[in-house]
Amino acid sequence: GAVVSQHPSRVICKSGTSVKIECRSLDFQATTMFWYRQFPKQSLMLMATSNEGSKATYEQGVEKDKFLINHASLTLSTLTVTSAHPEDSSFYICSARGGTSGANTGELFFGEGSRLTVL
Amino acid sequence: GEDVEQSLFLSVREGDSSVINCTYTDSSSTYLYWYKQEPGAGLQLLTYIFSNMDMKQDQRLTVLLNKKDKHLSLRIADTQTGDSAIYFCAERSPGGYNKLIFGAGTRLAVHP
Numbered sequence: 001g002a003v004v005s006q007h008p009s010r011v012i013c014k015s016g017t018s019v020k021i022e023c024r025s026l027d028f029q030a031t032t033m034f035w036y037r038q039f040p041k042q043s044l045m046l047m048a049t050s051n052e053g054s055k056a057t058y059e060q061g062v063e064k065d066k067f068l069i070n071h072a073s074l075t076l077s078t079l080t081v082t083s084a085h086p087e088d089s090s091f092y093i094c095s096a097r098g099g100t101s102g103a104n105t106g107e108l109f110f111g112e113g114s115r116l117t118v119l
Numbered sequence: 120g121e122d123v124e125q126s127l128f129l130s131v132r133e134g135d136s137s138v139i140n141c142t143y144t145d146s147s148s149t150y151l152y153w154y155k156q157e158p159g160a161g162l163q164l165l166t167y168i169f170s171n172m173d174m175k176q177d178q179r180l181t182v183l184l185n186k187k188d189k190h191l192s193l194r195i196a197d198t199q200t201g202d203s204a205i206y207f208c209a210e211r212s213p214g215g216y217n218k219l220i221f222g223a224g225t226r227l228a229v230h231p
Contacts, residue, residue: 006161034218043207043223044162093161107152108219110161 002028004096006111013084014119020080021114023094029074030096034108035067038091050077084118091115123222125208130228137195139225141208146189148210152219153182153193156205165193165206195227203229 003026013019023033031052036044048056048069056069066088068080077096081088092115095108122144131137143151149170154162168175168182168191175182181194195202205224212218 004161041226044221046218046220049218095162107164107167108162110154110163112161113159115159 002026002096002109004030004094004109004111006094006114008114009112010115010117012117012119015085016083018080018082019084019116020078021092021094021116023077023079023096023111025075025096025109028096030077031074033071033077033094033096035069035077035079036093036095038093038113044093047079081116084116086118089116089118123208123210123220125206125222125225127223128226128228130230131198133198133200133229133231135198137193137198137202137227137229139193139195139206139208139227141191141193141222143189143191143208143210143220145210145212145220146186147213149213150211151182151184151191152209152211153180154207154209154221156207156224158204162207198227198229200229200231203227 005024007022011019033050035047037047038044046059047062048058050056050069050071052071052074058064066082071077091113093113095110125141150167152167153165155165156162166177166180168184179196183192205226207224208222209219
C-alpha cells in the first residue's frame with residue numbers, strides 16, 4: 001500500500017516555542033491530507049483538511065492561528081503548532097488519500113504519528 | 120450528525136474468535152472501515168466494506184454490515200497475541216473531501 005511518513009516521531013519543546021511536524025507521501029501524490037489529534041485512550045479528532053495549493057479547512061473548535069497547516073506540494077504537508085503550551089501535548093497523526101485505489105474507496109493511509117510533549 | 124460508537128474494551132483468549140462491534144449514524148455512508156493501531160504507532164487499514172455489501176471476508180477477518188440497523192462488526196478468527204491493539208471503526212462522510220469519522224476505538228487484549 002501507499003506509504004505516508006511523519007517527522008519527527010517524537011518532539012519535546014519548551015512552552016512558548018513553535019514546533020513543525022512534516023507529513024510526506026512517499027510513493028504517491030496526495031492532493032488531500034488530513035491532520036488528526038489523538039488524546040490518550042481516545043479516538044482521533046480531525047483537526048483540518050489540507051489541500052495542495054489552497055488554504056486548509058479547519059474543523060469547528062480548532063484554532064487555525066495556533067495550528068498552521070501548509071500543503072505546498074503534492075507530497076508534503078506541514079503542521080506547525082505555534083506558541084505551544086502543555087495542553088497542546090498530544091499525538092498528532094497525518095493521513096493522505098492514496099493513489100487511484102484510495103480515490104475510489106476513500107481509503108486513508110496514515111503516518112506513524114508524532115508525539116508532542118510541551119514542558 | 121455523524122457519530123460512530125464502539126465498545127471500549129474486549130478481552131479474549133488466544134485461539135478464540137474476537138468480535139468487535141460498531142454502530143454509526145449516517146445512513147448515506149458509502150464505505151466503512153476497520154483500522155488497527157498498535158501502541159505508539161499510526162493506523163493501519165485492515166479492511167473496508169462498501170455499503171451495498173453484507174459481508175466481506177479476508178483471511179482471518181470477517182466484516183458484517185447490517186445497513187438497516189447501521190451496525191458493523193469485525194470478527195477475527197483464531198485470535199493471536201499479535202492481534203492485541205486498538206481497533207477503530209470509521210465511516211466515510213459523504214460531505215466535502217470525504218473525510219473519515221472514527222469511533223473511540225476498541226482495545227483488544229488477547230491472553231493465553
